[in-house]
Amino acid sequence: MTSISRRQALKLGALAGSSLLLPIAFQSRSYAGTAGSPSVTPFTLPFRVPPVLNPVRSDSTTDYYEITMKKALVEILPKLKTEVWAYNGITPGPTIKQNKDRRSVVRFINNSVGTPTSVHLHGMASLPQYDGYAEDLTNPGQYKDYIYPNNRAATLWYHDHAIHKTARNVYMGLAGTYLVQDQEELNLPLPKGDYDVPLLIQDKQFGSKGNLIFDDQGQKSQMGDIILVNGVPWPKMQVANRKYRFRILNGSISRSYQLALSTGEPLIVIGTDAGLISAPVPTSSMRIGMAERYEVIIDFSKYAVGTKIVLRNLQPPNNDNYDNTEKIMQFEVVRTESDPSSIPSTLRYVQPIDEASAVRTREFRYERSNGLWVINGKIWDNQRFDASPQLGDVEIWKIYNNAGGWFHPIHMHLLDMQLLDRNGKPPFAYEKGWKDVFYVGENETLRVIGRFGPNSGTYMSHCHNTVHEDHDMMNQFKVGEATVNLASLAPAQSLPAPPL
């Protein structure tokens, strides 16, 4: 059933007397107004891109980075200060840009962030002890060096994954973009450099003094009335009349989006979570759940200088909608430029995994039971494995959401998988690529297929509504033989840290 959130119910109650006199459409606008954040006029603040992080040092195989997690006061809303918990004190954190097959060592220092942390590089096939296992904690006063192989080109993100604290830690600011590129991709004539732009979308709720409000509605969801792109509320981006590549990441806690351009022109999808797809897919709109990534080309050459184009949100079901949550950001064409880029008709071939190669099918039911979010009726247990494939096994996972009141984007660590079907029907054309998050919508059953590897070990799988994940919609699988206590393999160390 459709559930009305506590916040909506309160607002409905407050307005009940007058709303009886209003037509239905008007009623829904009335209670949807805002969640009480200070007002910001959309498209007034300048767009920005997080800075790219320079390595502390490099050698022939490896780049060494250092990131300090700390509390910081930043200006998100005009003239107000907001306390964030952030990588290097900025949110989103700095972008790491790396080349395929060069190794990264990233030292994450838990300085004054005031919460235990575990850093997950989402989309990377890390060894289990560097994967941000939820109970592999780095406490305040400790640091941990994470090693990343960068085994393929894709748009990834790093974010907190601490047990039972992930939603709040990410909400408070612990998220950043991590890009891996390779020569094959760079050789394509796609937009590059300043025309290859990350868009990290989040929604937040603020108090009157600018403080972030984390209200998970009784462990159901955290949805805000302010939409941020790269940390800026509804920014306006000035563009040239040419093609741009956007790497879109939904970094929200609980909100999904249906993206579309106000002009009705298509978004041209060129990549999914784990990199380029076989061929470009133009689409008039597209859905993106939490932690999903899509790469799209927007071609501004169709528009005269002075044209303003809004990236809109058509608001999928079971999101709390407010006055301006239907908007994301605005592009304004401000100059003419020649455009050397083009969209090749073939990008990077995605070899479909043959269903016949699957050695088994497993079933996972994501549901709410007795006030908890559960998988097959069970909550998180670090001693229990809900799947134990051998290294290289191909498996089909059948994922059920037999409820109409919520959706669950399901994330598998370690491996990239492919969506076979949703309720027996083919995936959307733009979903046909390598993915590590699958949008399991209301009353939907998905079948996904993947080859377990390239590493053995213990890995998690969970809903990426991180409120659901925290309470307790998360389980683990082991590939081959696995060590249960991952924290013992590469434990966090006490500060001060020696030089990297």
Ligand SMILES: [Cu+2]
């Ligand atoms: Cu969920």
